[in-house]
Every structure is written in structure tokens, then in C-alpha cells.
Amino acid sequence: MGRPRKSLLDQKRIAATALEIVDETGDFTMPELARRLGVQTASLYHHVDGRSGVVELLRARIGEEMPEDYSPDGQHWETALRELGRLYRASFAAHPHLVPLLTGQPVRAPKVLVVYERIVTLMESAGFPLSMIMTAFTAFENFLIGSALDLAAPEVMWEIPDDIQTPRLAAALAAQPGGRSRADQAFEFGLDLLIDGYRRVLDSTARSEG
Amino acid sequence: MGRPRKSLLDQKRIAATALEIVDETGDFTMPELARRLGVQTASLYHHVDGRSGVVELLRARIGEEMPEDYSPDGQHWETALRELGRLYRASFAAHPHLVPLLTGQPVRAPKVLVVYERIVTLMESAGFPLSMIMTAFTAFENFLIGSALDLAAPEVMWEIPDDIQTPRLAAALAAQPGGRSRADQAFEFGLDLLIDGYRRVLDSTARSEG
Numbered sequence: 001m002g003r004p005r006k007s008l009l010d011q012k013r014i015a016a017t018a019l020e021i022v023d024e025t026g027d028f029t030m031p032e033l034a035r036r037l038g039v040q041t042a043s044l045y046h047h048v049d050g051r052s053g054v055v056e057l058l059r060a061r062i063g064e065e066m067p068e069d070y071s072p073d074g075q076h077w078e079t080a081l082r083e084l085g086r087l088y089r090a091s092f093a094a095h096p097h098l099v100p101l102l103t104g105q106p107v108r109a110p111k112v113l114v115v116y117e118r119i120v121t122l123m124e125s126a127g128f129p130l131s132m133i134m135t136a137f138t139a140f141e142n143f144l145i146g147s148a149l150d151l152a153a154p155e156v157m158w159e160i161p162d163d164i165q166t167p168r169l170a171a172a173l174a175a176q177p178g179g180r181s182r183a184d185q186a187f188e189f190g191l192d193l194l195i196d197g198y199r200r201v202l203d204s205t206a207r208s209e210g
Numbered sequence: 211m212g213r214p215r216k217s218l219l220d221q222k223r224i225a226a227t228a229l230e231i232v233d234e235t236g237d238f239t240m241p242e243l244a245r246r247l248g249v250q251t252a253s254l255y256h257h258v259d260g261r262s263g264v265v266e267l268l269r270a271r272i273g274e275e276m277p278e279d280y281s282p283d284g285q286h287w288e289t290a291l292r293e294l295g296r297l298y299r300a301s302f303a304a305h306p307h308l309v310p311l312l313t314g315q316p317v318r319a320p321k322v323l324v325v326y327e328r329i330v331t332l333m334e335s336a337g338f339p340l341s342m343i344m345t346a347f348t349a350f351e352n353f354l355i356g357s358a359l360d361l362a363a364p365e366v367m368w369e370i371p372d373d374i375q376t377p378r379l380a381a382a383l384a385a386q387p388g389g390r391s392r393a394d395q396a397f398e399f400g401l402d403l404l405i406d407g408y409r410r411v412l413d414s415t416a417r418s419e420g
Contacts (some may be wrong), residue, residue, distance in 0.1 A: 024235025096314060097236065100306040103359040106369040116368065117376035128265065134386040138393070139353075139400030142360050147351030149313040158314040158326065166327035168334060176344040184346070190349030190404070193411075197403030202222060 005094055009039055009047055017055040019095065022058070025095045030054075052105050059102050060109040065091040077126035078195055082117070085191055090147035099145055127202050136201070140194060147187045155179050219249055219257055225267040229305065232268070235308045240264075246248050269312050270319040275301040278382050287336035288405055294329070295354055295401055302358035309355055346411070350404060357397045360372050 017036050021028040030051055032040040048054050075083070092099055107113060123133045150157075158173055160166055177185050216374055227246050232240040240261055244251040257266050285293070302309055317323060333343045360367075361380055387395050 022236075026232075026310070027235055039347050097308040099310060100236070103363045104306060106364050106367050107373060108369050110371065110374050113368070113370055113374055113376050113379060117379045120378040120382045124382075130382055131385040132399075134392075134413040135396045135399050136326030138360060138396035139357075139403065142356030142396065142400060143349075143353045144355065145356035145359060146350075147356075149310060149355060149356035150348060150352050152310075153313045154316050157316050158323070159321055161320065162317060164320050164323055166323050167414060168326045168330040171324060172334075172340055172341045172343045174328045182344075186345045186352065189342075189345050190352060193349065194400070195401055196410075197407060200406075201403075203217075 003077060005120045006093070006168060009037060009043065011047060011057055013037070014044070014048060014054060015061045018054050019058055019061065019098070022097050022101065023095055028054070044087065052108075055101050055105055056107075056109040058098060059107065060111045062091050062095065062098065063109070063112050064100070067096070075122070077101070077122055077169065078199070080119075080122055088141075089148045089151060089187060093151035096149050096152040101147060103145065107199070126164060127206060128198075129205055132201070136198060143194060144188055147190065150186060151183045153183065154180060157182065164182060217348070219247060219253065221257060221267055223247070224254070224258060224264060225271045228264050229268055229271065229308070232307050232311065233305055237265070237311065238264070249298060262318075264371060265311050265315055267318040268308060268318075269317065270321045272301050272305065272308065272312070273322045273325060275304070285332075287332055288409070290329075290332055291350065291405060291408070292401060295350070298351075298354045299358045299397060302355060303361035303366060306359050306362040309359060313355065313394070337416060338408075339415055346408060353400055357400065360396060363393065367392065383413045 014033070014037065017032050018028050021032055021036060027033075030044055033054065037044070048057065092181050107116070112209060120133055123137065124130060128136060132150050155178070158178060159170065160170055160173075214295060220329075224243070224247065228238050228243050228293055231242055231246060240254055241251050243264065244254050247254070258267065317326070333347065334340060338346060365388070368379065370380055370383075386392060
């Protein structure tokens with residue numbers, strides 16, 4: 001209604017529509033995205049740097065689902081990593097199909113790079129050796145990504161058909177918490193193990209330097 | 211050439227074709243799968259229990275990519291979990307788009323349930339309390355799934371544009387190993403932390419029972 005079409009095609013709308021397609025179909029193509037936006041594919045390229053540019057918009061958008069005031073500055077590293085872990089897991093769990101797209105190309109989104117800068121600064125201040133920081137944080141992220149997919153998974157994740165004999169699995173399943181607690185408890189268990197491990201690494205680094 | 215069409219439509223061929231489509235497009239639909247197999251969608255349903263049946267075929271197929279003789283029986287739990295972890299990561303890394311499909315529905319594939327039965331039996335023999343086994347193994351799987359996606363990720367995973375100031379991130383990236391070692395080192399680091407954590411849990415369980 002009187003609004004020129006081109007104002008409708010901004011990066012925010014492109015990201016929102018691409019995310020819709022990914023959530024529904026598992027991936028997106030540029031022609032699909034253009035069709036759903038009601039524009040020519042060529043027009044899309046005036047607004048984004050190709051398909052990988054759209055994926056970076058999606059990466060930034062997922063980052064925005066974290067509270068805007070999230071900042072690890074001034075927090076103890078353990079508190080900051082636990083809080084980041086919980087937010088990260090929840091944001092990715094809402095869009096499981098997006099996960100392989102984001103892990104499949106390099107991080108270039110400025111807003112997201114700034115979050116990594118803060119994390120590296122935090123870990124460096126805590127005493128992690130510089131050469132270990134990306135390795136240690138990537139291990140943590142790997143756990144968060146898997147935990148996000150598990151949070152998006154069904155509450156009952158193993159269904160044993162009547163004709164299959166797996167009695168110890170059945171007993172272990174009966175002994176685990178039900179509902180959403182299944183995934184939450186596994187996440188908290190792994191989070192504790194990893195944070196404990198980081199503390200030990202830090203302690204032994206401090207001892208060898210002291 | 212004289213071979214009746216229906217012999218061409220077995221579960222093995224259905225799974226192989228579905229995996230091709232998932233690898234190429236990120237997901238699959240039953241009409242797409244039928245089209246690529248050259249059959250009517252209705253014919254597919256004579257061979258598989260719907261879309262979720264196809265996903266279970268894919269789950270079993272990924273399981274088959276592990277060496278057939280993989281069996282944790284008789285191994286020390288640490289050795290068995292480390293070996294399983296390495297095989298699991300490599301198998302999933304070859305098909306990153308399959309990951310959200312497999313985590314998105316309950317495990318029903320008999321061959322895969324039998325692997326879980328072996329893992330539960332192994333962990334129970336090692337002394338893990340029954341009520342902790344699924345929780346502890348799910349935390350481990352979450353890490354493996356994320357690590358598989360990281361193995362499938364580009365070797366250079368962060369690209370800082372010239373106009374972005376993230377000096378500590380740049381320093382941390384320069385200090386991490388390059389090439390495939392980037393992902394391998396993060397995996398081995400997290401694997402060590404988790405296995406160490408399990409050992410501590412086992413030790414404290416043994417002490418509290420002893």
C-alpha cells in the first residue's frame with residue numbers, strides 16, 4: 001500500500017525469511033529465498049553477500065536472541081561460561097537445522113566476532129594460556145551445540161520395540177529423569193564436568209608458573 | 211534390463227538415496243525421495259514406515275559406518291568410550307546435515323539400540339550408578355555430536371574483516387594449531403576433560419559405597 005517494494009527488502013527481513021525456510025525445510029537456496037520474499041534472485045544480491053552472507057546474517061540473528069546486555073566483563077570466568085552456555089544452548093535449540101549451516105562456514109559476522117573477543121579476554125584474564133583458549137572454548141562450544149540439539153530432541157529419546165531385547169538399556173532409561181529434565185540433567189552434568197576440568201587446567205597452569 | 215523394478219527398491223537403496231538428498235539439500239521429503247528413486251510415493255510406503263522409518267534407516271546406516279567388529283565388551287571403560295567417541299565423531303562428520311534429523315526423533319533402529327545396550331552394560335560393569343548412566347552418556351554424546359560438526363567445519367573457522375577490531379581473538383587464533391589440528395585438538399582436549407570427570411565420579415561413587 002504505497003510503500004515501495006525495495007524498502008521491504010532489508011537485511012532483517014531477509015534473515016527472518018531465511019530462518020523460516022531453514023526451520024521448515026532444513027536449508028535454503030537463494031532462488032527459494034527470493035521467491036518467498038517476492039523479489040528476483042538478482043535483487044537479493046544487492047543486499048547480501050551471497051548465500052554465505054545470508055548465513056552470517058542468521059549467525060548474527062541467533063546471537064541477538066541472547067539478552068542484549070549479556071556481557072561476561074567483570075564476571076568470574078566460571079559464572080560467565082555457565083551463563084553463556086545456558087543462553088547459547090537455548091538459542092540454538094530453537095533452530096536445530098540452522099546448526100550445520102552455522103558450523104559449516106567461517107564466522108565473519110562482526111557482532112558475533114565481538115562476543116568471541118569478550119570471551120577470549122575473559123579467559124585470558126582468568127589465567128588460561130593464550131595458546132589454549134580457542135581449543136578450550138571450541139571443546140566447550142562443541143558440547144553446547146550437541147546439548148542444544150538434545151534440548152530440541154524428543155523428551156523420550158529411546159523407544160525399544162517389543163521384539164528387541166535390550167534389558168540394561170531399558171533399566172537405565174527407567175532410572176533416568178523424565179520429561180525435559182532428561183536433557184537438562186545431561187547438560188548440567190556435562191557442564192559441571194567441563195567447568196571442573198577447566199578449573200583443574202587453570203590450577204595446574206598457575207602452579208607451573210608459580 | 212529385465213530386472214523387475216521392485217527388486218531395485220529395497221531398504222538399502224532407499225537409505226542410500228535419502229542420505230544423498232540430505233547431504234545435498236539438508237533434509238528430504240518422501241515425494242522427493244520417491245522421485246529420485248523413480249517410483250511412486252505410495253510404493254515407498256510398502257518398504258518403510260513413513261518418513262521417520264527412513265530416518266531410522268539412516269541412523270542404522272551411520273551406525274554401520276563404524277567398523278563392524280566394534281564392541282566395547284571386555285575393554286576398559288575408558289578405552290571403550292574413547293574409541294567409540296572417535297568412531298562416532300568421524301561417522302557423523304561425514305554427514306553434518308543428518309545430525310539434526312537423527313537428534314530430532316527417538317532412536318528405534320534395532321541395530322543402534324543394541325549398541326546402546328552394550329554401552330550401558332559396559333558403564334554398569336565399570337561401576338557407574340544405573341541412575342546416572344543415560345545422563346552421563348548423553349552428555350558425552352552431546353560433546354561428540356558438536357565435535358563431529360566441528361570436524362566438518364572449515365579448517366579456518368574465524369575470519370576477521372579488516373575493519374573489525376578484535377585483537378585478543380586475533381592473538382588467540384594465531385596461537386592455536388592450524389589445519390585439521392584445530393578441530394582435532396579441541397576434540398582431544400574435551401575428551402580428556404570428560405573422561406577425567408567420569409573417572410572422578412566413579413572414584414567418589416566407589417568411596418561412598420565402600
